[in-house]
Each structure stands twice: as structure tokens, then as C-alpha cells.
Amino acid sequence: MFNLSWKNLTNKPLSLLLTLILFALGTGMISLLLLVNKQVQEKFDNNLAGIDLVVGAKGSPLQLILCNMYHIDAPTGNVAIKDVKAFLNPKHPLIKSAVPLSLGDSYKGYRIVGTIHDYVDLYNGKVAEGRLWKNTYEVTIGASLATDLGMKIGDKFDSSHGFVMDDNLIHEHDHKFEVVGIFEAGNSVLDQVILCSPESIWEVHDHDHAPPALETPEEEHNHEVHHHEDHDHDHGDHSGHDHAHGDHSHDGHDHDHAGHSHDKPAVTTAQSLLNFPDKDITSLLVKFKARNFQALNMQRSINENTDMQAATPAIEINRLHLMMGVGVDALKALAFLIVFVSGLSIFISLFNSLKERKYELALIRVMGASRGKVFFLVILEGLLLAFMGYLLGIFLSHVGMFFMSDYMKDAYRYNFKAWEFMPEEGWLLLAALGIGFVAALIPAVQASRTDIAETLTK
Amino acid sequence: MLQTQNLEFSYGQNQTIRFPDINCQQGEHWLLLGRSGSGKTTLLQLLGGLRTPQKGKVVVAGTAIKSLSATELDRFRGKHIGIVFQQSHFVKALNVQENLLLAQQLAGEKPSKERAVELLDRLSLKHKLHAKTSDLSQGEQQRVAIARALMNHPEIILADEPTSALDDYNCEEVIKLLKSQAIAENATLLIVTHDGRLKAQFDKSVELEA
Structure with missing residues (x-):
């Protein structure tokens, strides 16, 4: 039949x-x-990683999310660390964690992300080989780079400005980035990024561009965003950082060429970032302790009262x-x-x-x-x-x-x-x-x- | 083996054909003669269970055809009656052997390649086993049709105008074949025709009136 x-x-x-x-x-x-x-x-969905809020420069909220969480779109701009330092306070009553990102460079189309070690934990990343970055210009790379570009530990490379492959945009420095570790493949965004300390990004850019971070007297923003309970912390932190700031900008401008910073341990925690209040970051990935009314209010408050914007990934992706x-x-x-x-x-x-x-x-x-x-x-x-x-x-x-x-x-x-x-x-x-x-x-x-x-x- | 009683069939209202009673014993060879329009083909279809009569009954191999359900009748026909049509038709998508085996499968028998080869050999067509049916000559097609009718060892072979399109020589050949195969299978052969040439070769015949 x-x-x-x-x-x-x-x-x-x-x-x-x-x-x-x-x-x-x-x-x-x-x-x-x-x-x-x-x-x-x-x-x-895999890359939502439990992030409740992304804080960055004003612009399209979708762009902010796509750029900082998925590494697809261009950044909306930068924000100064001093403007976001309230979020970096470990004693913040609403925030469980805040991970800063500095974007702007790439290598062969793969984005270089200046961040702290907490970023790796967001995606449950594990180092397959080598270790996490420690010093400036050290990078830990995603699994895709190892498999697709054949990169391995010890490789050195020049980054290029922006996110497109263009030989004219390659920074030529005395210092090259050096691979010190490779992540396990995890089917997350971690697979396709190059992670380093924020300073590495700053230093690359300080060479080519005017010094960043105009001193803007916007201390009020933090207060407004931040309301009541945190006043004390804010002030405490702030006074502590002014010194560090002075030290560092000196160091950065004078000695970069000599390469001193290379040997210096880089910023690896949110706290240490506060030593550079005048530097810029692209965004902060924020996790709340609880998604309550106050937490929701915070987003509105940032959007209404500051020059920054906050966007909720789940809503934008939806x-x-x-x-x-x-x-x-x-x-x-x-x-x-x-x-x-x-x-x-x-x-x-x-x-x-x-x-x-x-x-x-x-x-x-x-x-x-x-x-x-x-x-x-x-x-x-x-x-x-x-x-x-x-x-x-x-x-x-x-x-x-x-x-x-x-x-x-x-x-x-x-x-x-x-x-x-x-x-x-x-x-x-x-x-x-x-x-x-x-x-x-x-x-x-x-x-x-x-x-x-x-x-x-x- | 093959009997009819008071068989009547009508196309529409005023066109009723009455058929004479037939009684063929096993192994006998009969000729059913009649002019065009005398209802020869209709009678053959009644005998083969392809049509149901309005009146009377047909008994094939001891079974009254009327007593069978539609599905039973289909299967019964496949098993006990071999029919050779005026024009040979085959399932075009299948080759000679497959067409022969299909006859067994559709009748619910186990397909036997040996049987197909044996029959084709008897009809001197063994070399065409894997040929496409459309590539055969008309005479060859007629012979394959005969082989197909014989596949299930039928008790009765019905042939509808098997010689009308053939010249004298081929006419004689086909009749010889049908007779010899019927003898080989010990089957009752009944040929429906208007071809007067056949009269001489059959001693038993029924003539239909127009």
C-alpha cells in the first residue's frame, strides 16, 4: 500500500x-x-541576569539596555562617577549590588568592557583558564574569542576605538592589552566580551581625547535621588574621595606614558571606583534587595531629577x-x-x-x-x-x-x-x-x- | 461453478435487460455472444460483481454474490474471479512484476514472485518482468493482463471482448492462450464477445438477444 x-x-x-x-x-x-x-x-532572557535597573546617560532607554546589557547598540553617553557614587555605597538600603561598566573600545568587533569582578558573578561566569584581570591592561576574555579568534593566554593586542572593525581607529599605544584569562562558555553575554578594569579604558582614552569628566557641580543629584537615610554615607564617602582623586589624576596624566599604572593593581570593586570621582563610566547595572515601592520610585526619581536615566531591562526587552x-x-x-x-x-x-x-x-x-x-x-x-x-x-x-x-x-x-x-x-x-x-x-x-x-x- | 437465475438489470426506467440463465461447470469454456448494445458487458459486470442486478441472482463458486457486503465482495472478486478487459489497463507507476504482485496483495494473498515469473514464463513474457507496462506492445499488454487475471488461481476467468482489436492471427493466439491457461488452472472460462470468428472454437455458448 x-x-x-x-x-x-x-x-x-x-x-x-x-x-x-x-x-x-x-x-x-x-x-x-x-x-x-x-x-x-x-x-x-539569559542575559537579564537579575538586573533590575540600568543607570546611564540620558537617551533612549532601549538603547541603554541594548548597549549595556547585550552589547548590541552604541552607548548613550557617559556619567561621572561622582554622580553615581550613592549607588556604589554598599550600605545603600535598597541596592544589593551595582556594577559599573565603561565602554568605548573593541577588538575585532568584540567589545572591551571596563568593569569590576562583580560583573562576572552577574552571569555566573567561571574562569576556564588563567585568572581574572588584576592590573591595568590585563583582560579576561569570553569563550567565543578563544574559539573564534583563537586567542590564548599571553596574547597582546591593541584595542580600536568604537565598536566597528576599522584599522584607522586602532589605538596605538606603548601598552597593549594582555590576555590573562579565558571564561568558560556559558551561553551568556559573557561569552563575547573582553573584560578589564575601568582604568584600562580610561587610560586608553586619555591618550587620544581631551581629559574627560568636566567638573560639574551636581552634588544635589545624589541627594535627590537618594533621599533621607544616605546623607551621612554620601558625605562620608565624598570627603574620603577627594584626596584619592587628586592623587590619581596626577598619576594618570603624568605617568601614563611611562607605564607606571601597568604595575598598579586596578579597580576591581565598586568601592575602589569611588577613588576616581571625576572619571566617567557608561552605566551601572543595579540589582535591588527587593522590588518594592521604594525601589520602583528610585527609577522615576532618577529620570525626573537627574541628568541620568534609569531603565528597567525586563520592560525594555518586553x-x-x-x-x-x-x-x-x-x-x-x-x-x-x-x-x-x-x-x-x-x-x-x-x-x-x-x-x-x-x-x-x-x-x-x-x-x-x-x-x-x-x-x-x-x-x-x-x-x-x-x-x-x-x-x-x-x-x-x-x-x-x-x-x-x-x-x-x-x-x-x-x-x-x-x-x-x-x-x-x-x-x-x-x-x-x-x-x-x-x-x-x-x-x-x-x-x-x-x-x-x-x-x-x- | 457459475450460475445465474432470472437476471435483470435496468439502466433508467424503460431500458431493462433480461438475461438468459447461465450454468457453467468447473473447467468449462463458454462463449457469450451478442451484438453491440445487447448488454454483453453489463452481464459480464454482473457476473464479476461489479454491478448489482435489480432482480435475480448470481452464484459464483457456491457463493451468492448478493449475500456479501461491499468489502467482502471486493475481496471475493479479487480472490475467485480473474477479469480480462477489452483494453488492458495497468497501474502506470508500477512495472510488470509489481502490477502482477499488486493483484495478490489487493486480494489479501501473500505476494509471490515465483507465481509472477511462472505465469510470465508460460505467456513467454519472462523477459518483460521489469518493463514498464506502457513500453509493451498491445499484444504483450493483453498477455500481461491475462497473467494478472490468473495470479490468484481464480475459479472463474471472465474476458470482455479480448479479441475485438486483434487481427485473425493474434485473435487465434489469444484465444488459444486463454483456453490453455484456463485448462492449466482448471478454471471456468467465459468469453463475452461479438466476434463471430470465435464461434467455431467453443462448443458451449449463449446468445444474447438485442
């Missing part, structure tokens, strides 16, 4: 091919959409999903249309072939096949078509994903898995078989109803 259905289908290779391609396009497109959607969502959703929905509608048309084409091709095979079917009846068997024969052909179309479609979608992940990698340094299969694809198979069944139903009923004698007499 199966053999007969199969032979009937393959007897007309061209019409078989057309039907298969149509069906494969439809199912392939749906499967590709599911794949991309799922993996993008996974990427976004917004992004909604925006992408429109495009995805349009593509989905198109894919369903193609599936519908391909179902129609199965119907038409079966219907047409049955017209030609009317005599054959009568013959099969004469030879002993019941009506039920003839019905089953035609249904089987529909199911076979759908199944083959489905297989081809799934194959196409994964090949598509393969090329897409290549592109995504070039564009965003994001890794997508082309050969990962989803339970949804099982459902898609059921749907495909359902379509094959429905498309074959009318021809099958007709075939089984054919009057043998009438057909044979003609």
Missing part, C-alpha cells in the same frame, strides 16, 4: 517537486521564525519583543498563507492525478481493493507529500538558521545554534500531516465513491 502510494507520487517527479517545494517553503518559514524567535528570546512582534506576525501570516497555498496544491495535484488515474483505481477495486482501501491509498499520498515537504522544510529552516547565525555572529558577535531542534517542530509535523490529510480528504472520498462498472465501461 505504502509502496503503491510512493510509486504513484514519484511517477510524476515534476509535479511532486513543485508541491514539495511549496510545502517546504511554508513549513520551513514557520520553523525558521520559531527558531529565531526562540533563540533571540533565550539570548535576551517593548522590543512587542515591536519585533509586528514583523514576526507579518512573516507568520505570510508563512501560513504559503502553507495554505501548499495545502491547496496538494489538493489540486491529487485531484488531477486521480482524474487521470480513475481507470487505475477502478482496476484496483476489481482486483480486490475495498472502497476503504482506495480511500486510504489517496490519504496516504497526501500524508506522504506533507511529510516529505515537512522534512525538506525543516532542513531548509535549519540551513537558513545556519547562515543566519553566521550573519548574526558577524554583526553582533552573537552565537545562534543552527542544529538545535525544538518541541515546536514536533507540533509543526502534526500540523503538516493534518494539512496533508485535509487536502487529501476530498479526492480520497471521491476516489472511494467512484463506480467501478461505469468507469470501466467508458
Whole structure:
């Protein structure tokens, strides 16, 4: 029976091919959409890392999130450390942790992130080889860099300004970055970044640009953001830092060329960052102790009362999903249309072939096949078509994903898995078989109803 | 082996055909003669269970066809009756051997390649075992159709105008073949025809009135 259905289908290779391609396009497109959607969502969700708030320069909140959490977009700008020092206070009543990020440089498209060791903990990062960065210009790299660029411990490189690969933008310094450690692959954003101390970023930039961090008398901001309880701490910290600040800027400006800072232990904790109140960072990744009313209020307060902005990752990513959703929905509608048309084409091709095979079917009846068997024969052909179309479609979608992940990698340094299969694809198979069944139903009923004698007499 | 009683069939209201009673014993060879429009083919279809008569009954190999359900009838026909049509039709997607084996499968028998080879050998077509049916000549197609009718060792072989398209020589050949194969299978052979050339070769015949 199966053999007969199969032979009937393959007897007309061209019409078989057309039907298969149509069906494969439809199912392939749906499967590709599911794949991309799922993996993008996974990427976004994996990298949320429990971060409740991102604080940075004013601009688009989505950009702030994309840039600082996902390393896709450009930074919104910088904020001075003294403006955010309240957040760095370990005794802050609302904040569990605040991790500073300094962005601005990259190497071969991979971003160099100046930060503290807490950043690694956000993503549960583990060092696979070597160690975390300690001194200025030391870096610990993500697993992708090791696998894709073949970088290893001891490698030295020049960073380039900005996030695009451009030879003209490469900083040439006496000091090169040096790889001291490699992270384990963890399917998080940690895989694709180069981590170093914030000072490394500052120093690279101090060479090329005007000194950063204009002295702006904006002490009030902290007070406002920060209300009541923290006044004491603020002031305490502040007075402590003025000295350090003096020391350091001296050190930085005079001795950078000589490379003294190289030997100096770098900033590795939020606390030590406070020694440089006039330096800039790009953002702070904040985790709350509890998501209560006060915590929510803090975001509003920052946005209304300071020159900085605070954005909630979950909300922004949700917004992004909604925006992408429109495009995805349009593509989905198109894919369903193609599936519908391909179902129609199965119907038409079966219907047409049955017209030609009317005599054959009568013959099969004469030879002993019941009506039920003839019905089953035609249904089987529909199911076979759908199944083959489905297989081809799934194959196409994964090949598509393969090329897409290549592109995504070039564009965003994001890794997508082309050969990962989803339970949804099982459902898609059921749907495909359902379509094959429905498309074959009318021809099958007709075939089984054919009057043998009438057909044979003609 | 093959009996009919008071068989009547009507197309529409005013076109009723009454058939003479037939009674063929096992192994007998019968000729059913009649002009075009005399209802020859209709009678053959009634005998083969392809049509149901309005009146009367058909008994094949001891079984009254009317007593069978539709599905039982299909299977019964496949097992006990071999039919050769005026024009040979095959399942185009299958080759000669597959077409022969299909006859067994559809009748619910175990497909036997040996049987197919044996029959083709008897009909001197063994070399066409894997040929496409559309590549055969008309005479060869007719012979494969005969082989197909014989696949399940039928008790009865019905042939509908098997010679009408053939010249004298081929006509004689086909009839010889049908007879010899019927003898080899010890089957009852009944040939429906308007071809007067066959009269001389059959001693038992029924003539239908127009």
C-alpha cells in the first residue's frame, strides 16, 4: 500500500517537486521564525541576569539596555562617577549590588568592557583558564574569542576605538592589552566580551581625547535621588574621595606614558571606583534587595531629577519583543498563507492525478481493493507529500538558521545554534500531516465513491 | 461453478435487460455472444460483481454474490474471479512484476514472485518482468493482463471482448492462450464477445438477444 502510494507520487517527479517545494517553503518559514524567535528570546532572557535597573546617560532607554546589557547598540553617553557614587555605597538600603561598566573600545568587533569582578558573578561566569584581570591592561576574555579568534593566554593586542572593525581607529599605544584569562562558555553575554578594569579604558582614552569628566557641580543629584537615610554615607564617602582623586589624576596624566599604572593593581570593586570621582563610566547595572515601592520610585526619581536615566531591562526587552512582534506576525501570516497555498496544491495535484488515474483505481477495486482501501491509498499520498515537504522544510529552516547565525555572529558577535531542534517542530509535523490529510480528504472520498462498472465501461 | 437465475438489470426506467440463465461447470469454456448494445458487458459486470442486478441472482463458486457486503465482495472478486478487459489497463507507476504482485496483495494473498515469473514464463513474457507496462506492445499488454487475471488461481476467468482489436492471427493466439491457461488452472472460462470468428472454437455458448 505504502509502496503503491510512493510509486504513484514519484511517477510524476515534476509535479511532486513543485508541491514539495511549496510545502517546504511554508513549513520551513514557520520553523525558521520559531527558531529565531526562540533563540533571540533565550539570548535576551539569559542575559537579564537579575538586573533590575540600568543607570546611564540620558537617551533612549532601549538603547541603554541594548548597549549595556547585550552589547548590541552604541552607548548613550557617559556619567561621572561622582554622580553615581550613592549607588556604589554598599550600605545603600535598597541596592544589593551595582556594577559599573565603561565602554568605548573593541577588538575585532568584540567589545572591551571596563568593569569590576562583580560583573562576572552577574552571569555566573567561571574562569576556564588563567585568572581574572588584576592590573591595568590585563583582560579576561569570553569563550567565543578563544574559539573564534583563537586567542590564548599571553596574547597582546591593541584595542580600536568604537565598536566597528576599522584599522584607522586602532589605538596605538606603548601598552597593549594582555590576555590573562579565558571564561568558560556559558551561553551568556559573557561569552563575547573582553573584560578589564575601568582604568584600562580610561587610560586608553586619555591618550587620544581631551581629559574627560568636566567638573560639574551636581552634588544635589545624589541627594535627590537618594533621599533621607544616605546623607551621612554620601558625605562620608565624598570627603574620603577627594584626596584619592587628586592623587590619581596626577598619576594618570603624568605617568601614563611611562607605564607606571601597568604595575598598579586596578579597580576591581565598586568601592575602589569611588577613588576616581571625576572619571566617567557608561552605566551601572543595579540589582535591588527587593522590588518594592521604594525601589520602583528610585527609577522615576532618577529620570525626573537627574541628568541620568534609569531603565528597567525586563520592560525594555518586553517593548522590543512587542515591536519585533509586528514583523514576526507579518512573516507568520505570510508563512501560513504559503502553507495554505501548499495545502491547496496538494489538493489540486491529487485531484488531477486521480482524474487521470480513475481507470487505475477502478482496476484496483476489481482486483480486490475495498472502497476503504482506495480511500486510504489517496490519504496516504497526501500524508506522504506533507511529510516529505515537512522534512525538506525543516532542513531548509535549519540551513537558513545556519547562515543566519553566521550573519548574526558577524554583526553582533552573537552565537545562534543552527542544529538545535525544538518541541515546536514536533507540533509543526502534526500540523503538516493534518494539512496533508485535509487536502487529501476530498479526492480520497471521491476516489472511494467512484463506480467501478461505469468507469470501466467508458 | 457459475450460475445465474432470472437476471435483470435496468439502466433508467424503460431500458431493462433480461438475461438468459447461465450454468457453467468447473473447467468449462463458454462463449457469450451478442451484438453491440445487447448488454454483453453489463452481464459480464454482473457476473464479476461489479454491478448489482435489480432482480435475480448470481452464484459464483457456491457463493451468492448478493449475500456479501461491499468489502467482502471486493475481496471475493479479487480472490475467485480473474477479469480480462477489452483494453488492458495497468497501474502506470508500477512495472510488470509489481502490477502482477499488486493483484495478490489487493486480494489479501501473500505476494509471490515465483507465481509472477511462472505465469510470465508460460505467456513467454519472462523477459518483460521489469518493463514498464506502457513500453509493451498491445499484444504483450493483453498477455500481461491475462497473467494478472490468473495470479490468484481464480475459479472463474471472465474476458470482455479480448479479441475485438486483434487481427485473425493474434485473435487465434489469444484465444488459444486463454483456453490453455484456463485448462492449466482448471478454471471456468467465459468469453463475452461479438466476434463471430470465435464461434467455431467453443462448443458451449449463449446468445444474447438485442
